[in-house]
Amino acid sequence: MTITEQTYDHIRVEKNAEKQTATIVFDRPEKMNYISMLGREQLTEIFDGLNQDDEVRVIILKGAGDVCFSAGGSIPEFMATHQEKLSHLAENVAAPERSPKPVIAQLQGGRYPACPSGNESRNDSWERRYTENCKDCGLNKSKGHDHACQKNSCK
Structure with a gap:
């Protein structure tokens, strides 16, 4: 099995040539896989590249570890970011929705929803x-x- 990997700001992209998949892994399990402002900006670049890649037929999103898909963004980072930059977040975060390829969120772990509330098990x-x-x-x-x-x- 051939797997190639590219790394961004706590985001890994793993391409599996045999399965024709690309897995985008939010890789900050110690912080519930939150996505930094830089990581959010990189999502558009990542999806643009995968959308143009003829060897990728399906894109999978998942969180590293076994507890949380992603907690979302960092509130302190949002508060410290200029309003102009924040106005572009919707474009970056909507990259999966704009993809012409199927995008699947792979939820793992024993709790739902995407991050544990402490009360509800699978x-x-x-x-x-x-x-x-x-x-x-x-x-x-x-x-x-x-x-x-x-x-x-x-x-």
């Missing part, structure tokens, strides 16, 4: 709430239809 309430259908109205609970269920059993 086999407990989060999985029941977001994977089961309502017994009364039949809609999937992940669709945010709590208001639509007349019998309130979705809540």
Whole structure:
């Protein structure tokens, strides 16, 4: 298996030629894989490169370690960043959405949602709430239809 790797600011890109995949790893497990301002800027560059790469058919996003996908950004970094620079965050963070290739978020670890709340384990309430259908109205609970269920059993 041939895997090539490129490193950015606590972001690793691993390309697997045989599987035709690229895995973008948020690699700061000691800080719940938060993405720095520099890392956010690099996301556009990373996706632009992978989108042009004919050897990559699928892009996978994952967090390093087994606890957290990503905590998001650093609030102290946001507070110290000039407003002009912050205005470009949406473009950088939306790079996965603009990709013409399938992008998959690989959530790992024993807790959901993306980072542990301390209360919900994988086999407990989060999985029941977001994977089961309502017994009364039949809609999937992940669709945010709590208001639509007349019998309130979705809540």
